[in-house]
Amino acid sequence: MKNLVVKQEKRLSLNDRINILGTSIDVLNNKDTISLVEKYVITKTPLHLMGVNADKINSANHNKLLHEIVNKCGIINADGASVVLASKFLGKPLPERVAGIDLMQDLVRLSAKKNYSVFLLGAKKDIVEATAKALKNKYKKLNIVGIHDGYFEEKEWDKIADLLLSKKPDFVFVGITSPIKEYLIEYLQNRGLNSVFMGVGGSFDVISGKIPRAPKWMQKANLEWLFRVSCEPKRLFKRYFLGNTEFIKNVIKEKF
Structure with missing residues (x-):
């Protein structure tokens, strides 16, 4: 791996951020994210638009370089229903999955x-x-x-x-x-x-x-991950079932 210098990105918004298991996440919905991203485009400000789910948070906690890269991003969205549910359980609710x-x-x-x-x-x-x-x-x-x-x-x-x-x-x-x-x-x-x-x-x-993508009813029921596993069980079973178990265990530990 090339020697990477991880530089903190400029944030163009002072919106709230929460922290789940060491990963920062912006309190943004999809609409607000789009508006904020456009500011980066207009001002030619470099941006790594990051989406985190349970698997990404788990991986970051086992990989120092990845952890550093994720947390320096200008925008960090919750791209996972489990992350949104965890935020509510921890008393710092995110508005929605992006x-x-x-x-x-x-x-x-x-x-x-x-x-x-x-x-x-x-x-x-x-x-x-x-x-x-x-x-x-x-x-x-x-x-x-x-x-x-x-x-x-x-x-x-x-x-x-x-x-x-x-x-x-x-x-x-x-x-x-x-x-x-x-x-x-x-x-x-x-x-x-x-x-x-x-x-x-x-x-x-x-x-x-x-x-294919999951049917709309599965997306709305936060079951899109289950549809993905059914389509690619060999590749995704470990990530979702074992990974989510690790994530839930650590969230409960953080809560109490």
């Missing part, structure tokens, strides 16, 4: 409306190409200035940085596995990119049509 895939599509919609430029980075070549096509079909005026798959080695990070510096996108949506995703974003920011970087997990797979 789902990463919904936030991404809201920011894409904003970009099409305001002519902000977008770069898609991650997933397999055919998936990121299909994602770009699907977004362009939905938003005719969307300015996608570039795409690149997520299958490259650390020694190629310089080339990725040079590509992004030449394109100067307002938004870079990154669909790469954690914690490499967070390390890469930190590296790219250190190269002087003033973009809004957002890790989007498996959003490219959903938008491209490779995998």
Whole structure:
């Protein structure tokens, strides 16, 4: 891993923050998040837009570098129903879950409306190409200035940085596995990119049509995680069932 210098990001809002198991989280809903993110775009202020769920909080508590990167971000959203429930149990309630895939599509919609430029980075070549096509079909005026798959080695990070510096996108949506995703974003920011970087997990797979999204009733019932596990049990069982058990145990410990 390249030697990363983790720099504290500038916060453009004095909104409240809470702390759950050592991770800071902004008390923001989806609408307020979008308004705040646009301030970063307008002022060309670099931003790592972070979404945390139980798995990310667990991982940060086992990974010092990841913990440092998460907590220095200018905006940190609760992207997990378990995090919102934990906040209420701990007596410092968050307003709602800010789902990463919904936030991404809201920011894409904003970009099409305001002519902000977008770069898609991650997933397999055919998936990121299909994602770009699907977004362009939905938003005719969307300015996608570039795409690149997520299958490259650390020694190629310089080339990725040079590509992004030449394109100067307002938004870079990154669909790469954690914690490499967070390390890469930190590296790219250190190269002087003033973009809004957002890790989007498996959003490219959903938008491209490779995998379905949970039905609306499951989303509203906070059961989207269960649908994801049913679609990819081998990959996600440990993360959600064992990870959530660890998270719940630690939240109860923090409470009492």
